[in-house]
Amino acid sequence: MLGLDDEELIAAVAGAHAGEAHRFLETFDASVARRELERMGVHAACAHGSAYPVRLRDLRDPPATLFWVGSDERLASLTREPAVAVVGARRASQYGLEVGYSLGRGLGASGITVVSGMALGVDAAAHRGVLDAGGPALAVLACGPELAYPRVNRGLHGRLVGTGAVVSEHPPGQRALRWSFPARNRIMAALVELVVVVEAAEHSGSLITADLASELGRSVAAVPGRITHRGTAGSNRLLREGAMLTRGTEDVLDELFGPGARAGPDTPDPALETLGSSERSVLEQVEAGRGGPDALGLELRLSAAAVRAALGRLEAVGLVVRGALGAYERTAR
Structure with a gap:
C-alpha cells in the first residue's frame, strides 16, 4: 500500500x-x-534528496518522505555509520529489560548507532542504555516525529532529540495508527546492518522486524530466553531457525566486524566502585548461583543482618534482583 x-x-x-x-x-x-516544518523544528527529505538515508532505498516501498527532529548533520552521521536495531517485548521481563539496557549501553560505548522504536519495554531500555553511554541513538516512530509515543516516554524522546534523532515517514501531528507500527518496522530493518531481538513472543512485532531484515539481506540475532516462558517463544524460535545467538555486546561486534576485529568497550560499572568488601563478597556468591540469604550467610560467615544489608545495597544500585522464590540473581548490567 x-x-x-x-x-x-x-x-x-x-x-x-x-x-x-x-x-x-x-x-x-x-x-x-516547508515553512511550516521549519516553524515546528521538523526536517524533511524526499526519496531523491541528498539528506535521505541511502539504506532506505533498499526497500521495495521506501518512504516517499522522511521527517525527523534533530539536526541534518546528526541524521546523516547516524545513518552513515554501522547501526544495530535492538527490539523486543513491550511487556518485557526484568531480564529482558536488563539485557536491552546492557546491549544499548555497550553498543553506544562502542560508537555503534542503536536504532529502536521508543516503545515501552526493551526498545526504551535499549535507548536509555545507549544514551547513558553517550552513544549515537536513532528512534523510528509510527507517528509524527515530534510526538512522544507513548506519552510516558516524553523524557526519553527529549533526550533522543537532544543528542540523537527521531525519524518517521509520517508528517508532524500524525497520530499513531494500528497499521503504522508494522510499517515503521521496515524502516528500522532497512537502516541497520543487524537486528537483535531480545525478547519476543510468537506473533510479536519484533519478529516482523526480523523477517523484514532477512528479506533485505540484513543479519538477524536473538538473545536466548527461558524455554518455559511464552514471552520468549518467538525469539527462541529465531535461534532454532538459524539466527545468531547473542550473549552481549562482544557477539554483536563480532558479527559486524569479524571475530576479535573490534573489542568491546572497557566500561566498568560505576556502581561496582562504590561497594565495600562484604558487598563484593556477597555479589560474587550471587554470581556463582548462591543467592539465597541463608546460604550466603553460611558461606561467608556473615550475620543475617549483614547479609540483608549487603543485598539491600546491591539491589538499590541495580546489581542484583530478588527472584520469585526469594533468592537473588545478578542483573545483566
Whole structure:
C-alpha cells in the first residue's frame, strides 16, 4: 500500500473522500509546507534528496518522505555509520529489560548507532542504555516525529532529540495508527546492518522486524530466553531457525566486524566502585548461583543482618534482583 503513487493510493483508500484528497493535492504548496516544518523544528527529505538515508532505498516501498527532529548533520552521521536495531517485548521481563539496557549501553560505548522504536519495554531500555553511554541513538516512530509515543516516554524522546534523532515517514501531528507500527518496522530493518531481538513472543512485532531484515539481506540475532516462558517463544524460535545467538555486546561486534576485529568497550560499572568488601563478597556468591540469604550467610560467615544489608545495597544500585522464590540473581548490567 505504501508503495502506491498518489492516484493509486487515493483509489485504494479514499473512498467517499476521494474528491477531498484530489483537492488537497491540487492546492498543496510545497513552499508553505516547508515553512511550516521549519516553524515546528521538523526536517524533511524526499526519496531523491541528498539528506535521505541511502539504506532506505533498499526497500521495495521506501518512504516517499522522511521527517525527523534533530539536526541534518546528526541524521546523516547516524545513518552513515554501522547501526544495530535492538527490539523486543513491550511487556518485557526484568531480564529482558536488563539485557536491552546492557546491549544499548555497550553498543553506544562502542560508537555503534542503536536504532529502536521508543516503545515501552526493551526498545526504551535499549535507548536509555545507549544514551547513558553517550552513544549515537536513532528512534523510528509510527507517528509524527515530534510526538512522544507513548506519552510516558516524553523524557526519553527529549533526550533522543537532544543528542540523537527521531525519524518517521509520517508528517508532524500524525497520530499513531494500528497499521503504522508494522510499517515503521521496515524502516528500522532497512537502516541497520543487524537486528537483535531480545525478547519476543510468537506473533510479536519484533519478529516482523526480523523477517523484514532477512528479506533485505540484513543479519538477524536473538538473545536466548527461558524455554518455559511464552514471552520468549518467538525469539527462541529465531535461534532454532538459524539466527545468531547473542550473549552481549562482544557477539554483536563480532558479527559486524569479524571475530576479535573490534573489542568491546572497557566500561566498568560505576556502581561496582562504590561497594565495600562484604558487598563484593556477597555479589560474587550471587554470581556463582548462591543467592539465597541463608546460604550466603553460611558461606561467608556473615550475620543475617549483614547479609540483608549487603543485598539491600546491591539491589538499590541495580546489581542484583530478588527472584520469585526469594533468592537473588545478578542483573545483566
